[in-house]
Amino acid sequence: MLNRFIEQITKEMNLKLSKESGVPGFYELNFEPQIKVSIHENKEGIIKLQSYLASLPQEKLDEYLLFVMSANLFGQETGKNYLGLDRDEKRVTLNRLLEKEIEYAEFKLALEEFLNYCETWRADTKAYVG
Numbered sequence: 001m002l003n004r005f006i007e008q009i010t011k012e013m014n015l016k017l018s019k020e021s022g023v024p025g026f027y028e029l030n031f032e033p034q035i036k037v038s039i040h041e042n043k044e045g046i047i048k049l050q051s052y053l054a055s056l057p058q059e060k061l062d063e064y065l066l067f068v069m070s071a072n073l074f075g076q077e078t079g080k081n082y083l084g085l086d087r088d089e090k091r092v093t094l095n096r097l098l099e100k101e102i103e104y105a106e107f108k109l110a111l112e113e114f115l116n117y118c119e120t121w122r123a124d125t126k127a128y129v130g
Helices: 002-012 061-075 104-128
Strands: 017-019 026-031 035-041 047-055 082-085 091-098
Touching: 002 026, 002 035, 002 104, 035 104, 047 104, 061 082, 061 104, 091 104
Parallel strands: none
Antiparallel strands: 017 026, 026 035, 035 047, 047 091, 082 091
């Protein structure tokens, strides 16, 4: 399913895959110069969107983490997305899980919403420490 969605979205938006890992179901798309979105589908058919927003702020770290946790609370400021950290705990990520068996229109809308939140949270994260 995801393969079809990727083919269609790249044609519609005139995008190129920036990286395909060689593992079925894993893709990376470049949107604008600053936004890369990794997309993969797990064995259960759930699609995950992920984008690295910025380096984890070193100054005011505790304050920033509380800010992020508050934003994640009930999705108040993240929509259907959630903020997190990469495996090395050095970069802030925005993530979204899409239910299995969605239609292309739902996928496209979710991706567009995700990109909007990426822009906002990238700017907010970089601006947080001044």
